[in-house]
Amino acid sequence: MDKEYIRMEHICKRYDKTPVLKDLNAVLQKGEILGFLGPSGAGKTTTIKILTGQLKPTSGEAYVLGIHVKNIDETIYEQIGIVTDQSGIYERMTVYENMKYFARILKADGKRIDELLERVGLEKHKKKPAGKLSKGQAQRLVLARAVLHKPRVLFLDEPTSGLDPSTALDIHRLLMEMKEEGMAIFLTTHNMEEAEKLCDHVALLNDGEIVEYGTPRELCLRYNKEKCYKVLLENGEEHVLKQTAEDIERLSGWLLGNQAAAVHSCEPTLENVFLTVTGRELR
Template structure:
């Protein structure tokens, strides 16, 4: 694997009896990068994580994780990765602190590290609360704290903010960006395209087991911005959407000269709009 590539998928496919779950998946994930694997439920996102982490065997292709073939992973690889999924269990009768301390012992992590992670996920004031009494958002933050406690090189997140309130989701986003800055590679599956656009360096749009678009969110949106338009707000709350043509360019220049423009934005499509365009299907179907 080339330098700083921590994960590489090459021509991965997966068939379950008569169902083709994945078809020719190719991608790489680098150190200090967030890669979004995006698509609706049933598109193959969780299946891909299970193949990468050695829980499932692919039908064909090669998955390399930290230089190791995922079909032949030994236990030592799990000391270098973290996984957060919707079935990441916690010990409900133990306190928040005890849940982390148990795993700190397993990973040989210092008490100081436990304290830092507790603060990072905003659970310091709940340290003595039984985990079973946490809200859904607090529980998800505890699961995330446990997954990053040992400073994994690669973190796998399967729909980490699904069903959470906006403020909790924002707190988790902030933490993920901090982890990225520390050099962690993050593989994020989600059907939330707005979340992906905020967080991800690269995204793969997955539809029926195939990657239909791959690149940075901005690259993908600009690629599909074929009919360029601009939203212009003028004095007096007059809002217009103008196509890019010589006549409208002159209008905008005149308004600018007279200082009448209050706001102007380009109208490139969102990731969700692009997904609908390339698949013909709504993301939530």
């Protein structure tokens, strides 16, 4: 139980009479990344707001670090970090001053500032006014700031949305390191590749409802109805084979004749799974 950092039980949220979250159930353990995946308007941000005490659920129970969300007060911020957008940066202060200011508010060890700026690749920009950072740099500053006090749970709303692949990769690396150090990360994204790579569990959210939940691998295998294999031959030809006697014979012929350069199974990606489950694209 002490490793269970987030628990949601039957969480529902209505705005006026419109339901936007319907019976959400999920658990996030220490040292894990849980991805809430869904298209725009699915309810991802609303879920984060409920879990961080910014919004009350209409019904259901949720606990963060064992505290019921209705009892959450500012003291929880000593143990959690939140990155929802790039707001809250003081543009006229330098990168370093921003970090120092937040270290004081969060009662964090100031010695971590240099180490974190290094880890997010902002060490060489530390004297720059934060208002002059690029979008990707500002995103990294917000992330560094959110983990200054070594929170046990980190909430990330679309952490790499709009970033170039190399900056996104840096952020992925940092998140994996922090997960290894035991941080639990609640991540929302509509980037299925990101989720496949980072998340231990994913919840596919559609119109406020979790339509699938499991490890990315479990979900991809669950929807791998028509098993097939892609074979690349040494002569450059590509073939897609099914599990029929005829295709298995062709494959064994190529393997025995040393003609196959590569064989891949073609299970669906999370994106395909989402499309199958909901009939809609993620974007």
